Amino acid sequence: MTVRVIWFKEMLDTLRDRRTLWAMILGPVLIMPIFVLLPQKLMQGQVETQQRERVRLAVAGAENAPALMAHLEASGEVVLLETSDPAEAVRSEEAAVGLILGEGFEAALLEERPAEARVLADESELTGGVQVGRVYNLLDSYRQSVVEARLESRGLDPDLVVPFSLESVNVATPQEMSGAFLGMMLPMFIVLWALVGGMYTAIDVTAGEKERLTLEPLLTTPVGRAHLVLGKLMAVVTTSLVALALSVTSMLVAFALVPLWNGDGEALRVQVDIQTALLLVLASLPVVLMFSALEMAVCILARSFKEAQNYIVPLQFVVLIPAIGVMVMPDLAPPLAGYAIPIFSTLVVLRDLFLGRVDVAAFAVMTGSALLYAALAVLLALRQFGRERVLFRV
Structure with a gap:
């Protein structure tokens, strides 16, 4: 009950914060489809113009x-x-x-x-x-x-x-073709929004509380320190999941309404079945929990909202570097042990889900290791909130 009260209180504060609403709702819904579709449509229009002229x-x-x-x-x-x-x-x-x-x-x-x-x-x-x-x-x-x-x-x-005729035939289905495109781009955005979606909430419930001088009164209440951390963590995870869900949904809807152009003048309609969607959610949950706990553990070190933002920036590079690597190497197939590497394994599994070629053992290793890393991140956040020198750092 106490954890739920803390979560409810933090969610109310989150909904009052315009920056968080932008990161959680407006950003994913408006920016991501434009960011992905606009270059595609511009390139298509330019090529079609050149073909006509x-x-x-x-x-x-x-x-x-x-x-x-x-x-x-x-x-x-x-x-x-x-x-x-x-x-x-x-x-x-x-x-x-x-x-x-x-x-x-x-x-x-x-x-x-x-x-x-x-x-x-x-x-x-x-x-x-x-x-x-x-x-x-x-x-x-x-x-x-x-x-x-x-x-x-x-x-x-x-x-x-002309001893024989030669014809190139693409045996990939339209769903496989669209999956190849989605598998190249969406994993990076999914993992990035898993980090960015709850970022402002993580800052607000830690460094923001310090800056507003509301953390000390909260610590004097009968609420246990672990319940306090878990309630705040649930709020960060919630905002991150909402942002992630809106981001992916808005992009899939945009792709469904505006067909992709494959460079040969053929339109590709994006299709993601229910099973793939559920597996995407399952694969994303551990990394969302891990990032949320890490953000809280890092941001509680800061004295102010602005300082916490500076601390968060390196985490974004931790996501971008492996994401770009997976994107430029679409045929990368790591050994089974490679699926225990944090972030990288999630990116590879998400890519393979879109391509429809997920290995059950690889998915299990990724999920198990990601849950372990998430648990370690939660323990780190609990430890940070148990250190008086960190909480009252001024």
Whole structure:
């Protein structure tokens, strides 16, 4: 009963604090979908625009290949810009792609000798590959037409030089494709919000109480020190879970409403089944408890709200470093013992949950070790609240 009273009191204080409400509700609901979807939509819009527009192609030596120029113009996909320096035209963004045709280009083709052509592009442009690919396709179609003409002039079937057809088929289901995308990004955000979601509450129930001079009167009440810590811890865990749930839900809803773009023009609808959602919650609970207890243990050392914020910053790097590592190495498969590493193991399991390839033993090791670390963090918080030098540090 005493723990519940302390929890209720801290939750009332939390709901009165605008900073906590922002971190718990508005931040996850508004910021996360924008942060994830906006770059995706901007990139998609830019690529679609480039696919619709004609490619500005700077050509040097156009007089050497009148038939090729006619082929490019007839395609309706390029705007030809004759210049003596295609490289400078590309660098100055006067043209998107450059093309240099060697002397005697068309004569070499007529004499059935290799002709020389070079395509120039600025590879520092992230979306420049779309326009370069379109130019390559046009040049390749012209090259194929030359080969077919040569074979037909000899009475040969052009299919003779095509021994077999080749087609790439993606056997992954749409759910697996969307899971691969979610598994790359969401684990980092889940673990990060497990830390950030309850941060302001953790600061408020520790350093905030010190700064407002309300901690000492609270300690003089008949409430046991352990009950006091557990009540405050429950409040931090509650706000963290609410923030985490809102963050993940808002992103999943956003992904469901706005399909992902896979780079090939195909829309992917995000789907997360009930079983996966329950396992995500189960995998997240221990790390939420661990972070909440650690935040309280660290923040009680501070004299003020601002000082506590400074103490919390290093914890964010503890999350970000392994999160980025898991994100850039999507095929990372640690040994079973690796699932006992705190934070890292949670990130890997969350990623595998989205990919639908969780190993039961790995999940059990991660959960068991995470609960152990959470218990140690709670004991640390209890120890900190039992030290008078820490509580009355001024």
